[in-house]
Amino acid sequence: MTTQATPKTNSDEAKIRDNQGGTWLYSNTVKEHFFNPRNILKAGEEAQYESYSKGRVGSPACGDEMVxxxxxxxxxxxxxxxxxxxxxxxxxxxxTSMLSVMLLENGGMTIDAALKIKPQDIMRRLEGLPNRKIHCSVLGDKALQAAINDWFRITGKHDRVITQGAKVIDPILHITDHDIEEVVLEGAKTLEEVQKKLKVGVASPESIPEIEQLIRFYSEKYYGGE
Amino acid sequence: MSFPQKPETKKLVYLDHAATTYMDARVQAEMLPFFSDHFANPSGLYAIGRDANGALNDARRKIAEMLHALPDSIIFTSGGTESDNLALFGVARKHAKKGKHIITSAFEHHAVLHSCEALEKEGFEVTYLKPDEHGFITPKQVHEALRDDTILVSIMYANNEVGTVEPIADIGRELLKWRKEHATPYPYFHTDACQAAGALDLDVEKLHVDLMTINGGKIYGPKGVGILYKARNISLQPIMYGGSQESNVRAGTENIAGIVGFAKALELSQESKDMENKRLIELRNYFWDKLQEKIPKIRLNGPSLGDEQMRLPNNLNVSILDVEGEALLLYLDEYGIVCSTGSACTSLSLDPSHVLLAMGLPYEYAHGSLRFTLGHTTTKEDIDYVMTYLPAIVERLREISPVNLQYDPKANTHAQYHQR
Known part of the structure; x- marks a missing residue:
């Protein structure tokens, strides 16, 4: 475990049982932000913020959506x-609550600095997240990038819009390195598990070594190579 | 809506009886002497061993009577998971020469589903029947899936998440007819009755089952003990090896205290089930009426709230749109209200409940699902307590949610999606 702070054990922390017999802990900071979220825009008040730039990621079908x-x-x-x-x-x-706090503290972050925020930075401020929840902090990071891109477009700074150069790994199914990153974040750790979700490499076995390399790379990036 | 104050003394409202139950005090009293007074190994030939063996056999006889079965058809195991594994692997491996096809449903408990997946790797073929939108599997579906090489059919008695009660007796009759027409003893019929045992009739003659799983931890008995009913004429390949206990099918010194407790728990729950069913159905229906009244855009998952032949009396499974199940669960836990969710966020795979998806429920509904399962201690006051907080929690989470799904109670399809 190199990429995340180990949550302290404390009786106040929320212990949630999953439906497969495991438990996990939320730190007190996570709980605090969950019960008292900062900087929220209440549903129905969107019209007041028309002039703001906006970024949206996820969908209700995925189980997470952020704006x-x-x-x-x-x-x-x-x-x-x-x-x-x-x-x-x-x-x-x-x-998302913690991300908003980080963006606004000390008189506001510059967008260049904001674009350097990594999911791990949010997690560290939250005193850690359970492995399978890292996914959630990555979404915040992506919503931020989308909102800043929106601002670049509004202000005509099109040259600064960040496009992620996705690399096609499986030419038959047109699966990119980002797709593999996504499923690793969703918890897939082996080629078999990745294939269960993506079918990647099934029709093009020559891409398998590269897929395995990417799984190792992203596992290390997000889970500290366990 | 102003947010209701927390109660002065922390209350616990346990609404997760389908996960497991607390133990009945009468069961515990029955078990206690077997931890240190009557501790002997029932295989011992000395007097105290014979006493232990007597208690074991009494329990076996008592359980067999309740199932309308013979005592030697009861195999004691470590619980529902082991019983399911023993039924599936035991039949499949022993009878592979007769055929390698198994029929089950797509929304069984993982103890059955994951066993089937493992058997597929061993070269078996498995047909996973898809339940309808209410969670029903029909005898016709089973019939249509039957093949000459089908050796086993495994369909749960009642579903753990949505409480659908399957037509086990009808499926059993369908299989009897097939066997007669084809002059074969196959396929055998197994049912996982873990969720049903506290509420439904367990007569194996009426159900026409050859194998049946029951465990203690769901019927106010001890955890870590269960049974597999196995018709006398069926032979099973053991899944663990050792001593000759349980007619050479399940090795290991018997868990006497657990077995005695299990027998008592089954006896108590079978005795009280008619009255308890009636009480729970009333409470559960009251709960649903209140939920519908106070929470807009809420959907009932599973079969309609009929009698216990349709849906388990204690089960209420709902989807609350625009909010996510784990967030709801975390909030409810803060107020001492305990239930479960089919949301992806509580599973290792990050996929939502396989039960809800198998029934064709859209992902966005499954993510917002909550399962409440009532039980012995549940009172109307408990339900009223939940209703003090849940509507306010939903409102608060909806306030910070960017999602606003349009709800059509008739259509079980993807909700119309409106972006703010």
Missing amino acids: LWLKIDPETEKIIDCKWQTFGCGSAIAS
């Missing part, structure tokens, strides 16, 4: 206001 609204000072390029809405589990709500 982030940003007000950016065009002179300093600092984020001076940030609002959000999240459909998702406790850690998804807490991650």
